Amino acid sequence: MQIAIIDDTPLNLVLMEKLVGRHPGWLPRAFADPREGLAWCLGHEPDLIVVDYMMPELNGVELIRRVRAEHAHNDVPILMVTASDERKVRYQALEAGANDFLLKPIDAHEFEPRVRNMLALREAHLATRNRAETLAEEVRRATAEIHARERETVTRLARAAEFRDPETGAHIQRMAQYAALIGRQLGCDAAYVEALLLAAPMHDVGKLGIPDHILLKPGPLSSTEMALMRRHPEIGHDILKGSSSPIIQFGASIALSHHERFDGSGYPRRLAGDGIPLEGRIVAVADVFDALTSARPYKPAWALADAEALLRNGRGSHFDPQCVNALLGAWEEVLSIRQRYGDQA
Known part of the structure; x- marks a missing residue:
């Protein structure tokens, strides 16, 4: 599961990268520059995005808004890091498409369960998408078989006329x-x-x-x-x-x-x-x-x-x-x- 971590504070970035990296099956992708992080998220399909709010040139709310507007899949969970007194920011983040929040300073005992919960949500989304794709493929295959039988019927009718x-x-x-x-x-x-x-x-x-x-x-x-x-x-x-x-x-x-x-x-x-x-x-x-x-x-x-x-x-x-x-x-x-x-x- 690829986890994009976007935070311009080096200490927070290293801490979250270490916390993610010690879990087998969790792969951190760390970005100190929010523009680079956004570009990576739009060019790939992360399984979770953890993003700070206060960053230069591109704040966390705007980054979330861009991801939701431009990403091919809008079911990627997003976890936003904010200060406890930034209630207005959290409202804006929810409107933009954030799924959950982490409060500063980052607590390892809180961080890991929240990430785990977000990844479980992601797995459920992927399972639903895979089921939908499987059903769509089965429908395409069944439709193709119907068309093939239809073409065979038409051909046999034409051949029957040929024999006469x-x-x-x-x-x-x-x-x-x-x-x-x-x-x-x-x-x-x-x-x-x-x-x-x-x-x-x-x-x-x-x-x-x-x-x-x-x-x-x-x-x-x-x-x-x-x-x-x-x-x-x-x-x-x-x-x-x-x-x-x-x-x-x-x-x-x-x-x-x-x-x-x-x-x-x-x-x-x-x-x-x-x-x-x-x-x-x-x-x-x-x-x-x-x-x-x-x-x-x-x-x-x-x-x-x-x-x-x-x-x-x-x-x-x-x-x-x-x-x-x-x-x-x-x-x-x-x-x-x-x-x-x-x-x-």
């Missing part, structure tokens, strides 16, 4: 990365961008409810089949809605809105403009861009220039212009994502 769909897992990864990139370019906060990265892969989870003869049909769909296929946003929303997980709720919004068009001609609710949730507008651009530039059993990959042209031409009709501009404005990052999450890998 001829699209590759790499498409799911790429379009989620594109969505997060668009979010960052739009200036969305970090939590929103992270939610996009986690929830975007669930955009087509509603395809779990589409019959195989429609979902896996190699040729064009009939009007009846197309009507059934267009139900997958609502099916996905029904699967995900009502969850206690904010990420899965976010996924429900994406699933329902990612086939809406900016001009109101999309489905299933024919929303338009800002009436479409931002996450739906973002994923619409990310999903279409990657679908166009990826090879499928039924089509070759489009050239990047052709996909870029389609996005530009679709601004204001199919796509939110700001989302298109955000993706195309970070072209080097787009190419990096394509390379990192290639279909072969």
